[in-house]
Amino acid sequence: MEDGNYIDNLEARIQTLEKRVYGEKGNRTTKHVKCADSMGRIHAALGSTANKRERVKILHKKIEDLMKYLDPQFTDNMAIPDTMKLEYILAEEEFLLTQASLLEQVSKLQPVLDSSYIRDVPEHTTKLQRLSQIHIKQQNQSETLSKEVKKQFEEYNKMMFLLSKQFTQWDETLRQLEGATQVKPVE
Numbered sequence: 513m514e515d516g517n518y519i520d521n522l523e524a525r526i527q528t529l530e531k532r533v534y535g536e537k538g539n540r541t542t543k544h545v546k547c548a549d550s551m552g553r554i555h556a557a558l559g560s561t562a563n564k565r566e567r568v569k570i571l572h573k574k575i576e577d578l579m580k581y582l583d584p585q586f587t588d589n590m591a592i593p594d595t596m597k598l599e600y601i602l603a604e605e606e607f608l609l610t611q612a613s614l615l616e617q618v619s620k621l622q623p624v625l626d627s628s629y630i631r632d633v634p635e636h637t638t639k640l641q642r643l644s645q646i647h648i649k650q651q652n653q654s655e656t657l658s659k660e661v662k663k664q665f666e667e668y669n670k671m672m673f674l675l676s677k678q679f680t681q682w683d684e685t686l687r688q689l690e691g692a693t694q695v696k697p698v699e
Contacts, residue, residue, distance in 0.1 A: 562568040580586055601608070624630070 562572070618625075
């Protein structure tokens with residue numbers, strides 16, 4: 513029973529929608545309006561009306577001129593005389609010559625740019641990224657080892673300093689003992 517009520521509700525909503533779209537001018541369920549057909553008829557009617565009017569025909573012929581006048585470069589062409597353009601080009605002559613030589617170099621090197629080495633770069637980027645990660649890891653390890661070696665050298669230097677100090681004290685003590693045994697007065 514609820515399914516029937518649901519369908520009735522849906523049909524009522526569709527009828528309300530059709531009234532909003534088609535208006536209150538009767539039942540249009542028997543005749544379907546095709547938008548493309550009506551647009552085609554309207555286009556044909558406008559075309560035939562336009563062809564009958566002389567002013568519209570002239571306007572259609574002038575569209576090309578209108579597009580030319582609307583182009584932003586058209587005002588530049590009118591505003592800057594040819595002599596000014598020539599002076600501008602001559603002022604930029606050195607720059608243009610250097611650019612031309614660079615373009616010639618690029619054209620000479622074009623086979624290198626088209627080589628398989630350049631085309632295979634995307635394949636090698638993954639390998640390069642992997643190697644970069646390994647390099648960074650090794651760099652971090654070498655920094656850690658450098659710190660450890662520096663620490664070991666500091667410990668070694670401390671130990672050598674203490675040993676040399678100890679040997680100096682022993683040497684001084686030994687010298688005093690030897691001096692005391694050798695300096696005894698003879699009686």
